[in-house]
Amino acid sequence: MNDLARYERRRRIMYGWMLLSPALILLSLFAFIPSAMTFWSSLFSRGTRRNPSEFVGAGNYELLFADPTFSKVVVNNLIYAGVTIPVSIIIALAMALWANSKIPARGFVRTAFFTPTILPMIAAANIWLFFYTPGLGVLDQIGALFGFGSVNWLGRPETALWAVIIVTIWKEAGFFMIFYLAALQTIPPDLKEAADIEGASRWTYTRRIVLPLLMPTTIFVAVNALINSVKLIDHLFILTKGGPSDASKLVLYYIWELAFSYFDRPQAAALTVMVLLVLGITAAIKFIILDRRTHYQ
Amino acid sequence: MAPKRSFRPRLTLALDTLGAWTLAIVWIAPLLFAVWAAFHSTSDAVNFNLAGAWTLDNFRTAWDGAPWLRYFFNTFLLVTVVLAGQLVVTTLAGYAFAQFQFPGRDVLFIIVLLQLFILPEVLIVENYVMVSRLGMFDTVFGIGTPYWASAFGIFLMRQAFKSVPKELDEAARIEGCSWFGVLWRVYVPSAKPTYLAYALVSVSTHWNNFLWPLIVTNSETTRPLTVGLSLFGAPESGVNISVISAATIMSIAPLLIAFLLFQRQFVQAFLRAGIK
Amino acid sequence: MTDPFVHVESVEKRWNGQLGVEDISLSIPRGSFVALLGPSGCGKSTTLRLLAGLEVPDSGRIVIGGRDVTASPAAERGLSMVFQSYALFPHLDVAENVLFGLKVRRVPRAEQRKKLAEALDMTGLTGLEKRKPGQISGGQRQRVALARAIVAGHPLCLMDEPLSNLDAKLRHSVRRDIKKLQRDLGMTVIYVTHDQTEAMSMADMVVLMKEGRIEQAGKPAELYETPASTFVAGFVGSPPMAFMDAAILPAGLTSAGLDAVYGVRPEHLDLTQEGEGLLQAVITHCEYMGSETFISFDVPGTSGLTVRLPGEVRRSVGEAAGLTFDLSNLHAFDKNTGYKLSR
Amino acid sequence: MTDPFVHVESVEKRWNGQLGVEDISLSIPRGSFVALLGPSGCGKSTTLRLLAGLEVPDSGRIVIGGRDVTASPAAERGLSMVFQSYALFPHLDVAENVLFGLKVRRVPRAEQRKKLAEALDMTGLTGLEKRKPGQISGGQRQRVALARAIVAGHPLCLMDEPLSNLDAKLRHSVRRDIKKLQRDLGMTVIYVTHDQTEAMSMADMVVLMKEGRIEQAGKPAELYETPASTFVAGFVGSPPMAFMDAAILPAGLTSAGLDAVYGVRPEHLDLTQEGEGLLQAVITHCEYMGSETFISFDVPGTSGLTVRLPGEVRRSVGEAAGLTFDLSNLHAFDKNTGYKLSR
Amino acid sequence: QTELTMYYPIAVGGALTQVVDGLIAEFHEAHPEIRVNSIYAGNYDDTRVRVLSAISSGDSAPLSVLFSIDALDLIEQEMIIPFDDVLETDEDREWLDSFYPGLMANGQIDGQTWGVPFQRSTIVAYYNKDMFSAAGLDPEAPPANWDELVSMGLALRETGPYGIMIPSTGYPYWMFQALATQNGMELMNGDGTETYFDDPAVVEALEYWVSLSAEHDIMPSGTVEWGTLRQAFLEGQTAMMWHTTGNLTAVRDEASFDFGVAMLPEKVRPGSPTGGGNFYLFEGASDEEYRAALTLIRFLTDPERAAQWSIATGYVGVSPAAYETDVLRAYAEDFPAAIVARDQLEYSVAELSTYEGARVRDALNTAIQSALTGSAAPADALAQAQAIADRLLAPYR
């Protein structure tokens, strides 16, 4: 009779792999093999007419570390991530709490919060370009009403990155709001009532009950925001192209530039490998540490 | 006479309303300005001439300025191809992960999840080589296939399928369904909210995707809206704000209108699918 | 004290014009155990939530402990509440859940510890302090909810179907524990349930509701023995009272006329040989319960005719039999309104 | 037919080495109603699922209708199943749910229509064809599940706690409907429940399970009147049998010696004046149930001593009383194994 | 029939597309045996990416218009072939000599010709005559040298608008090259292996640029956006702008005021770099395709077409013969601004072009922008750019 059980098991294994194969093949083609190839090509120098490609080991990485632009884009990206992640999370949370409360015209408020999310980043950047343009732009005109002088938001190294960051937050917050909203609606209303009866103020309820219960969502959103802080660079193409003097250049944009503008694929590969490494560590932290900790049920 | 609540809750409500409305207005303002600019001549737009005449000229200019119809069609085709592929691949994989016990499954699942972090955007260079090698350069499949095996989708489908009560599966089996019958008749219909939410995410993501299509498209016949818009918006010799606003409004209009019409369902789909 | 502890005066609450509850008036003495009983949707929870301050009545007055609290927020009414779903905070452990209210009120640490120990002891939860709600059983969760209500030390405790998520065996034992706690602490408990057994066995006073109104309020035995209407008669007791049209009874047997409908409880019906007795009937069900057997009959013009017989009685479905009863055990109701006819 | 319709032979199933069920042997005649009864986790569902073909046994043999089906998939065993959660497909309407199996098997349209009409009629669902499961009540959902089982026309129907999601009132009436359907259609039903009332009142044969094994199988009255062990005695009957150590009974009263424990049912206990009777006890609970009152007592060396008295009896908790009983109504069990001592 | 795919660096569907499409249609009429499939691929950078992508993925693209300064890198990547390999007749070779030498400079490397000029521009100064009048300046006498530029700028600033805007995004190095040239120094050697960013004359040029805003406040501080500058000029935010001649027609069509076009002012000499795109022939096509490509290039660069092109766009007519045509003469008569670019060609220099061109230019761009935005002193910024260039170019020396 044990044959029976064994046969059943084997059948399930076969089906399992069969069902997974399309996904696995595609993942290999467009994620795993390219990752490996990226690493491989980061070990060779660029081939030109004069200097054919040769194995250089860590050479590309050394070049990268010697490249002042590299440290500049890394710092930029750290600032970019360090600001966009917490700020968009906080704004998203506020939005969700408001969009979930019984205020008048809630539908309009929700729509307003969420609309930027569905715009292409390219379109959003076009719109914001209009905002930022010195002299002509809306920001300057508003500033002028209050007697401020014209500010060249995108043209000054001190402000360019911040201008880009604002666009990102504007685009992202509404999206994250939806996740918070979904999570808020899974909180049973009787928790609020129980807290009311115990005499908890709204603030206490929010801080002691709502925020902890939203923790898994916050982690999810934070990871997404982190991923976005690496991949959301579309607006750079319109707004600053990384300038002035690389003040708003981000890592992925630099990878693009290295590969497609400078034709330096090996350098691009080396930089890509480093980004993958950082993302991999993030993944490990998320799956191993955070996911375990937040499973309170 | 009806007993009334004390003053405090009403004050908080007023503050909440004020805060929410302010933020909402700030959030929607850029879009409103773009709309306004699109319907006014450039000088009226930049000088905030409120008395300025409304005009459709910018749209006419923008419309003549690029093969938008073609771009719309390309984008439409692209999101369709991407979504169709994703639905098939993620359904099968999600089903395997949710309902089949086999050795190595959990390791595989972690590997799949890893892909959440191996962003296609980061791998543009090698993926570009791969797509070229597969002969898919400058085709809609070249833009689409790398997104088919979406780890996010697989994760969602697995989640959705796992939440289908085991009894439904068993009831269907007792009634004579094969494994495919069970998938098709029980799991897929039960996961409808998830499919809907995922489809919305996928469509809006790929409607808006830019960097990858920028790299793998080369011609008008495949170029999606976003890339078209960026080319339109960055000519060598300078831009005209009103015309660009018009083009921008034009290219976001379909999705924006669809969203405004269906926003209740859109948000609801998200909430019901319990994505978190 | 002669004043009732909880006093509700013609309270009404509508949901967008639709009826929630209406004309609810109640006087509840201190220390009593009151059950709000009724079918689903009859307004039990609404009434309780009005008392708790989770809803504001459209009209009427609520007085608790001599203070008019009609417009006070929940926290100021000095009461605790146990929810059907327990409403435990899933991210807090048992101790934190129980102490939530004390922490909010900034009760000193030492006192918190003391009260916690007491409450856990009373509910038999000692040792589970550090578990999360997800890590304990349904019955234990129920006890945590109780402990949270106890620790606050309020004289009034509201409970909304606190046992309905437990299985039959557990329900029975927790029922006794709640009753014991209430008695030991001298609390006033208002208890919502749709299970008449629960209401009858626990309460000092049962308030039976129907469609947003109070149908009858009184001691359990009052409801059982002198039901005010066919609704009460049919709701209380298991198996419930059977009803017979006056028309099918032998003429002259009763005085109330043909507009009456008569009710009789299973224990007051007797089985006789076929052809004898007051009614002739056909057996439709025969349910053996161990200590007794219920036999149900089908007679045109009656509903729910059931006889309760001790021990095992073997009768086949479809068999014919006679039924008899003592006239003094009949309850007469108005056929149209359903209300009791005064004899 | 002398051969049993369903025959199970020493079936065993383990979960990763842990016991599921063991040594299950059953013979079930065609047309009978069998209840699998037992506490949570005792293996009732596992047994049923083995019969259904949803699990494969580790060893043993299952024969249904004379065919060895041990290795057949569920669909080929010619049976239908009703789940505790009803397992209705939420995206299909009532008619589609009922016809699901027929559609899968590509039964012709006209026949589908005919069978649907019949099944809906039998279960009283006519008119609800186009509703989704979410739009009908719990009781109606339960009926849809029944209709789906009926429409397949299989001679064997397995039910896993089909009533446990219904409330007390409804449970009682659906119980009767199921019993009637089974009888009218001549189906063989194997019915899982943890509610002894259900098992006792519906089944021709009750199989009481404990920790993966069959503890006692037989007619309901057999289990009630001659329980094979304290486990059976304590599980069947409500309130359950009370137990007394031989040591606390007046010496010489019984013959079995001090290693015995005696059981007595509530209906065989009588209340006497304080100081009289065989035992002296203190009242711990007094539960009024309408037609009867249960009074529980605390006596060292006993457990669950409860007296069943008709009507309302007012006694206060803490009062003392005497208890008496007829020796012939005592059940003697081995104190260590719990099994019945042959007199 | 021969199919030719040609990548072209303009935004799809813009005004220019129609002009190019018109030219191609004419070509199809004249040469029915050749079909040209033109792909408009945005700006120069985008187009270069497009072409290289297409070629490396196996598509054939025998000819394209790309940045004139990409030649060195394209050679280094072994992407293009010299025209000399395709030319067959003496007539062909004569044709190659018919262009302005200034425009050929970037395309001639190692004694061979790799690029043929087509969409070529140079920087000119556009000025708002109405504002000049308003500020009491002679609207027919734009600034001729640096000092005049400052003094006139100051006069103009009095009346409100900025005096001048020199764009510093997009192609800052290009604008800067004009200033450096005017100060008597070219930025690189002819082989593209040396740069002179830290030369004192070059530093002085950058200091002058910075002083326009920092010292004289006749230019806005920070960078000036290339893309929106035309708009700013048309909106009257500035009285003068330096911009490509490629904008001429657009400015003419949209300006609501009287404007003039002038050569750039001089310091020690007049000067402006050329710019824009050349035709290149790419590796991997068949002889037949190269012949067809050459036919097309010759067709598009013949004087009649070049004149037509120049009128429609404002780009420079690529050969002296173009300016001899009747159409262009008539046009120049009517609109003298149209020949300012040609006149300036006499003083023009090759655009900054080195090996590792994109990176070297980026380094310079960064230096310029940091100086303009005040985050580095011009001398330091340029020294750093020079260091980077030295590092990048070392392997090629």
Ligand SMILES: Nc1ncnc2c1ncn2[C@@H]1O[C@H](COP(=O)(O)OP(=O)(O)OP(=O)(O)O)[C@@H](O)[C@H]1O
């Ligand atoms: N928040 C609400 N909005 C609208 N109607 C409501 C709301 N709460 C209750 N109702 C309605 O008021 C009536 C009484 O509801 P209530 O919850 O008090 O019933 P209940 O007796 O507690 O029923 P159950 O036993 O099902 O809990 C019902 O008809 C219900 O539909």
Ligand SMILES: Nc1ncnc2c1ncn2[C@@H]1O[C@H](COP(=O)(O)OP(=O)(O)OP(=O)(O)O)[C@@H](O)[C@H]1O
């Ligand atoms: N799929 C499974 N994997 C592992 N163990 C299982 C599985 N199904 C059942 N078991 C174990 O087998 C034993 C019997 O379970 P079963 O579900 O048959 O109990 P049951 O009598 O139906 O209980 P309940 O009344 O709670 O439904 C239990 O100890 C249970 O933990």
Ligand SMILES: [Mg+2]
């Ligand atoms: Mg309720």
Ligand SMILES: [Mg+2]
């Ligand atoms: Mg079970």
